[in-house]
Each structure stands twice: as C-alpha cells, then as structure tokens.
Amino acid sequence: MKTPNIFPAISHVTSRIFSYVFSYLMAPLLAALLLIACTDPSTEQSTEQSNGQNHKQSSDKDPALLARVALDQAQAQYEASRQAGYAWARTPVLLKSATEDFAAGDFSGAASTADQATRLADASLAQAQAEQTAWLDRFPKTDSSQSPLTQLPLTTTPANKVP
Amino acid sequence: MFNGKEFTMIRRPAIAAMLLTLSSYSLLGYMAAFSHKAVADPESDRQAMRAFYQKRFPDIAPEAHKDGVYAFDENAREQWLELEDFPPYEIAIDEGQELFESPLADGSNYSDCFGDGAVKNQFPYFDEQKGEVITLELAINTCRSQHGDQPLPYDGAEITRLTAYIAFQSRGQTIAVAEPANEGALAAYNDGKRFYASRRGQLNFACTSCHVQLAGNRLRAEHLSASLGQVSHWPAYRLKWQDVGSLHRRFARCIKQVGAEPFPAQSKEYRNLEYFLTYISNGLPLNGPSIRK
Structure with missing residues (x-):
C-alpha cells in the first residue's frame, strides 16, 4: 500500500496560516513597535521638565505675570470663539471678573477666573467645530425615510384642536 | 526567504483589506457629497418642513401656524383673542x-x-x-x-x-420670498439655515431642538411653536417686554436663553436667519403686529 504524500498539503496550510498571522497580527505589531522606537523618551521628559521649570520660574518670579498670561490667553480664546460665531454669554462675564480681580491686585483669583473663561471658550470652540457638519441632520428631508431626524412625540398634551 | 508565490499569498489579504478600506472611504465621500447637494435646495426644504408639521399636527393646516402656538393651544388662543380686542400694540x-x-x-x-x-x-x-x-x-x-x-x-x-x-398696513398679504437662485442668495439662505440648526450656547441647544424636534411640546408652562409662521407676525407686543419689539430682538433673547452671546440686531447672522425662516414660511399670510407672551 502506497502512503499518500501529505507534505504539499501541510506546506500549503502552514504557509496560509503564516500569511494570515503576518498580515493581521505581526504587521500591526511591527508598525506599533516601530512607532514606539521612533519616539524619543528623553525628548518628552526634557520637554515636561522644561515646562515645569518655566511654570515654576514664572510663578516664583511674578504672580502678576502669571495672571496676565492667563488673562491674555482667555481673551484670545474668547475672541476666537466670537470669530467663529459661537461665543458663550458666560465667558465675557468671567473675563470681566478676572480683569477686576487683576486690577484689585488679586492675582491668584484673576488667574483662576481667567482659566475658567479659557475653558469655557475652549468648549465653545469645540462646539463650533462639531457643528460644522452636525447641523445637517437636524432638518426634515423630503423623503422622510432618508431623514435621520428624530421626531420626538408630543408628550405633554395632544395638539388641541382650534376651531 | 519567500519565493514569489508565497509573497503573493502573504500580500493577498492585505491588498483585499486595503481595497475594502478605500472603497469604504469612496462610499463615505459620495454620501457626504450627496448630503451637501441636498442642502442647497430651498424649495425642497420648504416642502419637507410643511410635510413634517402636517404629519406632526394633522388637524392644523400649515397656514394656521401664522398664529404660532395659538394654532394648537385652544386655551391660550382664547386668551390671546381676548387681548386682541384691545391690542396693546x-x-x-x-x-x-x-x-x-x-x-x-x-x-x-x-x-x-x-x-x-x-x-x-x-x-x-x-x-x-x-x-x-x-x-x-x-x-x-x-x-x-x-x-x-x-x-x-x-x-x-x-x-x-x-x-x-x-x-x-401689510396685513393679509402673503409671504412670497423669491426662491434663492443665484450663488449669493443661496449662500445667505444656507447660512441662515445652518444658524437655525446649529447647537450653540452653554446649554447646547439649536433652534431646531425646540421648534422642530420638540414643536408642540411644553417648555415649562409654554408650548413650543413650529418654525412655520415664526416670522409672520412681527413686530410683536410681548407681555414680558411690555413693549413692541422686533424679530431680531426675539432672536437675541432666544440665543441668550441657551447661554450663547447674542448678535446685534440686523447683523448678517440674523438677517440670513430671517431670510431662511421667511422663505420656508412662503404662502402664509402676514398678520403683524401681534401679541405674544
């Protein structure tokens, strides 16, 4: 009885397994390793250190300067949100309060309030960015089956009939 | 080392994945292009809006929305009509x-x-x-x-x-804004439309949140009006203002209520918004000045 030659079949299966493993597991892994290798940890560390030192130096140096920087940043972000047409009403109120704190010599209060204003302005800018395309889905379409608009049901009272 | 056949076998799934990704991107691109094209047709917008409110308020003719919330709130309508006997405007x-x-x-x-x-x-x-x-x-x-x-x-x-x-003097005339035909008019119309549908302010509300999606529902004690007819009755005497005020003053109030910074009256933003809202109300009668809460 002749033994069947199973080597070509084994070879075929092995090479298929190898090709799938290489394509779906090894290649992304290698790419990830390459990316990690390209990042120089010493650079990151030194940047963090230098930022920390700068922050420490400025705060040690002059609280007024720190507050001024925070105020300028808040003002710039607020202007950007106004330019985008998405400024929030609370931001100028906080800016005014921060400016008054600064004028009164309360630099830490001014910096803190200015930071709040910056965060609000940042959020309004994020809203402006999101609304670039999001608004498109908020209108009824001619063919209602294509409309992603959610028509919320009347929940409070049924539409009263008016004679 | 791999021979040529083995290389082909290795690359085949990768090529298939690449083609699949590319075709997905193409499909998304076409969908985006199609949706942008759909935006630029004011008459379709108007028809779609009318159909939408017809479906939502089946007992109310689109023209009746000239009276705002008084088109579908019987009690409020009775009070409003009594006020109209001796109108403060x-x-x-x-x-x-x-x-x-x-x-x-x-x-x-x-x-x-x-x-x-x-x-x-x-x-x-x-x-x-x-x-x-x-x-x-x-x-x-x-x-x-x-x-x-x-x-x-x-x-x-x-x-x-x-x-x-x-x-x-213009009472009873019908709103008849010409369809935005040239590039500039269409841009102004779409700008107004975008404004109406864009979420803004700290509360993250769009005009459509209340006046399309929630139209007819209550916000506290008040009904929310439909977009149709929102421009037909201005200027209006608002009980809250104790005075007659303009449509743009009302826009500013709405914008402020959602926590956004309002634009000045007759700013480009509000004029484009008025243009969009008036166009979709084409066919409705003008009935200003009026009274609103």
Whole structure:
C-alpha cells in the first residue's frame, strides 16, 4: 500500500496560516513597535521638565505675570470663539471678573477666573467645530425615510384642536 | 526567504483589506457629497418642513401656524383673542403712522420709498449688487439716508414703531420670498439655515431642538411653536417686554436663553436667519403686529 504524500498539503496550510498571522497580527505589531522606537523618551521628559521649570520660574518670579498670561490667553480664546460665531454669554462675564480681580491686585483669583473663561471658550470652540457638519441632520428631508431626524412625540398634551 | 508565490499569498489579504478600506472611504465621500447637494435646495426644504408639521399636527393646516402656538393651544388662543380686542400694540401703530407721514430732512417722507406702507411682503430679499439680505429695517434706514437723514438705531423704539405701522398696513398679504437662485442668495439662505440648526450656547441647544424636534411640546408652562409662521407676525407686543419689539430682538433673547452671546440686531447672522425662516414660511399670510407672551 502506497502512503499518500501529505507534505504539499501541510506546506500549503502552514504557509496560509503564516500569511494570515503576518498580515493581521505581526504587521500591526511591527508598525506599533516601530512607532514606539521612533519616539524619543528623553525628548518628552526634557520637554515636561522644561515646562515645569518655566511654570515654576514664572510663578516664583511674578504672580502678576502669571495672571496676565492667563488673562491674555482667555481673551484670545474668547475672541476666537466670537470669530467663529459661537461665543458663550458666560465667558465675557468671567473675563470681566478676572480683569477686576487683576486690577484689585488679586492675582491668584484673576488667574483662576481667567482659566475658567479659557475653558469655557475652549468648549465653545469645540462646539463650533462639531457643528460644522452636525447641523445637517437636524432638518426634515423630503423623503422622510432618508431623514435621520428624530421626531420626538408630543408628550405633554395632544395638539388641541382650534376651531 | 519567500519565493514569489508565497509573497503573493502573504500580500493577498492585505491588498483585499486595503481595497475594502478605500472603497469604504469612496462610499463615505459620495454620501457626504450627496448630503451637501441636498442642502442647497430651498424649495425642497420648504416642502419637507410643511410635510413634517402636517404629519406632526394633522388637524392644523400649515397656514394656521401664522398664529404660532395659538394654532394648537385652544386655551391660550382664547386668551390671546381676548387681548386682541384691545391690542396693546395699537399705540405703536399710531405712533408709527405719525412717523411715517412726518417729513424727512429733505422734506419728503417715507411714502416716497414705501408708497402706502403695504410693502412687508417684499422683505427680506437678497440684493445681488450689495451681496446681502435686505430687511425692512435696513430699507428704512436706506430711505432715510437717501433723503438726507441719519439712520435710526436698530434696537430703538422709533424704527419698531415704523415697522409696526408697515406691518399693519401689510396685513393679509402673503409671504412670497423669491426662491434663492443665484450663488449669493443661496449662500445667505444656507447660512441662515445652518444658524437655525446649529447647537450653540452653554446649554447646547439649536433652534431646531425646540421648534422642530420638540414643536408642540411644553417648555415649562409654554408650548413650543413650529418654525412655520415664526416670522409672520412681527413686530410683536410681548407681555414680558411690555413693549413692541422686533424679530431680531426675539432672536437675541432666544440665543441668550441657551447661554450663547447674542448678535446685534440686523447683523448678517440674523438677517440670513430671517431670510431662511421667511422663505420656508412662503404662502402664509402676514398678520403683524401681534401679541405674544
């Protein structure tokens, strides 16, 4: 009885397994390793250190300067949100309060309030960015089956009939 | 080392994955292009809006939305009609008529620009030469400038009285804004449309949140009106203001209520918004001035 030659079949299966493993597991892994290798940890560390030192130096140096920087940043972000047409009403109120704190010599209060204003302005800018395309889905379409608009049901009272 | 056949075998799934990704991106691109194209058709928008509200309020004709919430809230409508017996905006109309007939700097008056004042249905329109939307308020100030007078402040009482008189003279006319045809008009229309549907302010609300998605529901004690007819009855005497105020003053109030910074009256943003809202209300009768809470 002749033994069947199973080597070509084994070879075929092995090479298929190898090709799938290489394509779906090894290649992304290698790419990830390459990316990690390209990042120089010493650079990151030194940047963090230098930022920390700068922050420490400025705060040690002059609280007024720190507050001024925070105020300028808040003002710039607020202007950007106004330019985008998405400024929030609370931001100028906080800016005014921060400016008054600064004028009164309360630099830490001014910096803190200015930071709040910056965060609000940042959020309004994020809203402006999101609304670039999001608004498109908020209108009824001619063919209602294509409309992603959610028509919320009347929940409070049924539409009263008016004679 | 791999031979040629093995290389082909290794690359085949990768190529398939790449092709799949590329075709997905192409499909997304086509979908995006299609949706942008759908935006630029004002008449389809108008029809879709009417169909939407017809479906939502099956017992109410689209034209009835000229009365805002009083089209579907019977109790509020009764109170409103009683107020209309002795309307608080009457004084504004009388004062507006007086102003309308008063001489301008060169001795002429507003009738040289607006005839008998029944012109509200001609506004707003897109002026191709100026490249902007012209509202009635802008036309009043242009008229004043042409006759040697200083323009009026847009949030002042005088211009609101004049528009109250013109609105009263124009009662019963039908809103008939020409379909935005050229590039500039279409851009202004789409700008207004985008404004209406964009979420803004700290509360992250769009006009459509209340007046499309939630139209007919209550916000605290008040019903939310439909977008159709939101421009038909201005200027209006608001009980909250204890005075007659403009549509743009109402826009500003809405914007402020959602925590956004309002734009000035007659800003480009509000004029484009008015242009969009008036176009989708085409076919509805003008019934200003009116009373609102």
